[in-house]
Amino acid sequence: MKSIKSKIFFFALLSTLVPSLVLGLLSFRQNEELINDNVKRELRILASHASREVDAWINLNVHEANSLTSAKIIIDSLSNVVNQQSNQLKNSPEILKQYLVSVQNKLDTIMELTVLDTNRHVIASSSSRYVPKEPFQSDWLGEKITHKPVISPPQLHDYFGTITVSIILPVVSYDDYILGQLAITYDLNNVKSVLKSTIKSPRGEILLADSDGHLLLASHTDITHPTVIVPSVFDYLYKHPGEFATFRNFLQEQVIALAYSAKTLPITVIAEKNHRDVYAAWLEQRNLFIILVGISIFIVAVVAIYLGHSIVTPLHRLIDATGQIVKGNLDIPITDVTQKDEVGKLAHMFNLMTEKLRHSQSKILAANKAMHEKNQLLEKLSITDGLTGLYNRNKLALIIKEQLHRYQRNKRPFSVLMIDVDYFKELNDRLGHVAGDEILAAVAKNLSQSIRNIDFAARYGGDEFIIILTETNVREASITAERIRSRTSEIKCKSTDSNIKVTLSIGIIQSEPNDKSPTTIISRADHALYKAKHAGRNQAYAVQPVSVLTS
Numbered sequence: 414m415k416s417i418k419s420k421i422f423f424f425a426l427l428s429t430l431v432p433s434l435v436l437g438l439l440s441f442r443q444n445e446e447l448i449n450d451n452v453k454r455e456l457r458i459l460a461s462h463a464s465r466e467v468d469a470w471i472n473l474n475v476h477e478a479n480s481l482t483s484a485k486i487i488i489d490s491l492s493n494v495v496n497q498q499s500n501q502l503k504n505s506p507e508i509l510k511q512y513l514v515s516v517q518n519k520l521d522t523i524m525e526l527t528v529l530d531t532n533r534h535v536i537a538s539s540s541s542r543y544v545p546k547e548p549f550q551s552d553w554l555g556e557k558i559t560h561k562p563v564i565s566p567p568q569l570h571d572y573f574g575t576i577t578v579s580i581i582l583p584v585v586s587y588d589d590y591i592l593g594q595l596a597i598t599y600d601l602n603n604v605k606s607v608l609k610s611t612i613k614s615p616r617g618e619i620l621l622a623d624s625d626g627h628l629l630l631a632s633h634t635d636i637t638h639p640t641v642i643v644p645s646v647f648d649y650l651y652k653h654p655g656e657f658a659t660f661r662n663f664l665q666e667q668v669i670a671l672a673y674s675a676k677t678l679p680i681t682v683i684a685e686k687n688h689r690d691v692y693a694a695w696l697e698q699r700n701l702f703i704i705l706v707g708i709s710i711f712i713v714a715v716v717a718i719y720l721g722h723s724i725v726t727p728l729h730r731l732i733d734a735t736g737q738i739v740k741g742n743l744d745i746p747i748t749d750v751t752q753k754d755e756v757g758k759l760a761h762m763f764n765l766m767t768e769k770l771r772h773s774q775s776k777i778l779a780a781n782k783a784m785h786e787k788n789q790l791l792e793k794l795s796i797t798d799g800l801t802g803l804y805n806r807n808k809l810a811l812i813i814k815e816q817l818h819r820y821q822r823n824k825r826p827f828s829v830l831m832i833d834v835d836y837f838k839e840l841n842d843r844l845g846h847v848a849g850d851e852i853l854a855a856v857a858k859n860l861s862q863s864i865r866n867i868d869f870a871a872r873y874g875g876d877e878f879i880i881i882l883t884e885t886n887v888r889e890a891s892i893t894a895e896r897i898r899s900r901t902s903e904i905k906c907k908s909t910d911s912n913i914k915v916t917l918s919i920g921i922i923q924s925e926p927n928d929k930s931p932t933t934i935i936s937r938a939d940h941a942l943y944k945a946k947h948a949g950r951n952q953a954y955a956v957q958p959v960s961v962l963t964s
């Protein structure tokens with residue numbers, strides 16, 4: 414993550430995501446706890462209410478059964494059995510059966526009524542499956558007949574094919590003597606309508622299960638028997654009354670449930686609610702939260718990209734411009750940064766800085782130019798003679814050295830003319846020093862104009878001049894010397910306003926293989942000049958080279 418743009422982008426995302434997620438998670442956690450508390454309270458109310466309704470239904474049936482035990486026909490029939498008079502009396506078992514059938518027809522919650530003697534042999538039954546005098550089949554009746562009602566555990570009845578509950582009550586004579594028993598079998602499905610009315614919310618369900626977890630009844634759904642609740646779930650619900658558990662019910666739906674035990678029956682009353690229904694609002698809120706966070710992140714990302722762009726683009730311009738400065742280009746004003754913020758100010762300051770640098774640079778260039786010109790002047794002064802403008806003695810030595818090198822390389826000779834103004838001392842004394850200077854300058858000008866561009870003219874000292882003719886032998890040099898001498902005759906002297914007759918003596922030599930230094934060359938040229946002077950002045954004297962002499 415090297416660029417500022419990506420840093421801004423990730424910072425913006427984090428600063429949006431972290432608080433949103435933390436607050437969102439806290440809020441969902443609180444909501445979840447709230448929902449859990451609510452659903453727990455709701456299920457508790459539901460289960461305890463349903464449990465009470467089951468007890469009330471049983472108690473109602475016990476009460477109903479109790480009133481039937483006091484029916485005269487039943488008491489009389491059992492009294493006769495006790496007194497061994499059944500064959501003589503008019504209330505025979507057949508008549509009792511008819512009575513029981515009529516009662517059953519009247520009370521549609523009853524599936525069968527059976528009258529038993531004290532030995533639990535059937536006296537009469539509304540059901541045709543019982544034959545009189547045969548023992549009453551039951552594994553839940555106690556040994557002893559008491560005055561208390563006995564209620565059977567709910568069970569799937571093989572004969573009726575449904576879950577039944579039986580209530581057995583003693584039939585007592587008028588003098589409070591137990592004559593036998595009345596067994597009434599009820600269909601547990603009758604309690605379904607009671608349970609349905611208990612549930613306010615249509616999505617909730619009440620389940621009744623026996624002590625082994627077999628499902629007996631569901632308030633809103635028909636059950637195919639046998640159906641068993643997952644043992645571990647049932648065990649938890651049974652052992653933790655009022656505590657909820659989440660599991661898949663017999664319809665394979667995720668449900669939240671808790672349970673209470675009924676008091677009158679060995680059954681567990683379970684209240685359950687569909688998990689999806691309970692958490693529907695929570696899920697809706699969660700989805701809305703995800704959408705809102707997504708939108709927020711999108712907006713923040715767009716703003717972050719824009720911000721990063723507005724910072725990084727001018728910075729790139731500044732970096733490029735700085736690179737140009739490093740390369741020496743100062744003409745790079747940043748004009749496309751129009752922001753008024755710090756970046757804009759930075760660009761403005763950058764422009765001011767480059768403006769100043771440009772200004773300083775032009776000053777430095779001007780100073781450099783002036784210095785260069787002065788250096789050139791100094792250089793010129795260091796190699797020229799102030800009076801005549803010809804090369805001075807120092808430069809002359811360098812020129813001769815270079816010519817000697819060239820000569821040694823290419824073997825093409827150069828020539829040297831040593832020139833002296835005749836009787837200059839006398840002119841100087843007669844006309845004055847200023848006029849003497851004028852004469853010297855005029856002679857020098859004549860020399861400069863008489864040679865080629867590749868030749869050199871220098872003032873050797875006083876009234877003596879030396880000319881170097883490159884790649885020129887003594888014969889050609891003599892021609893040039895003669896031309897110089899003949900041109901220098903009358904010189905117009907301004908200071909004296911007169912024409913002065915001036916003659917020159919010229920010594921000519923050509924470079925020789927033995928010439929090793931400027932001193933040797935000048936010495937030989939001076940000797941030739943001496944010869945010219947000695948011969949009468951106003952003439953040139955050329956020294957023939959050794960090679961010519963020996964050939």
Ligand SMILES: Nc1nc2c(ncn2[C@@H]2O[C@H](COP(=O)(O)OP(=O)(O)OP(=O)(O)O)[C@@H](O)[C@H]2O)c(=O)[nH]1
Pocket residue numbers: 833834835836837838839841845846847848849850853874875876946
């Ligand atoms: N006006 C002027 N005179 C100079 C300058 N330098 C040297 N002189 C004079 O030039 C004269 C040179 O004289 P010489 O060359 O010795 O003698 P000359 O009179 O020329 O005689 P010859 O060379 O033998 O013909 C001297 O009087 C110097 O004072 C100068 O720069 N200006």
